[in-house]
Amino acid sequence: MINVIKQEIDMEEPLRKRLEIICDFFNTTPTFINGSIRRIDKTNLSYIEPHRIIINGMTFLVFNYSNEIYINNLSKNIKLTELEENRKN
Numbered sequence: 001m002i003n004v005i006k007q008e009i010d011m012e013e014p015l016r017k018r019l020e021i022i023c024d025f026f027n028t029t030p031t032f033i034n035g036s037i038r039r040i041d042k043t044n045l046s047y048i049e050p051h052r053i054i055i056n057g058m059t060f061l062v063f064n065y066s067n068e069i070y071i072n073n074l075s076k077n078i079k080l081t082e083l084e085e086n087r088k089n
Contacts, residue, residue: 003041008034011051012064018080019053019062030055035063050074 011034023030031054039046050061050070061070068077 005039005041007037007039009036009048009051009064010034011062015062015064023055028055 011032016032019030019032033052033054035049035051037046037048048063050063053060053062053069059072061072061074062068062080067080069080070077
């Protein structure tokens, strides 16, 4: 039987504050869901699940210590500074 171990990762505080400021500017309230590390016991396989930020029904994915934010999935990304421009559309 495969045993998957899940360990939650806290979002770094500067990143969280930066996203809250952007959302306050647009008068929206974000929902933050912390990411996690999932690893298979007795192997060297692991997966880092990104943090999720839900803003007006749209899901954004972000990793700690990254300047990029992903829209809905990991195939489309933008710089965090471009998030303001994307929110205007």
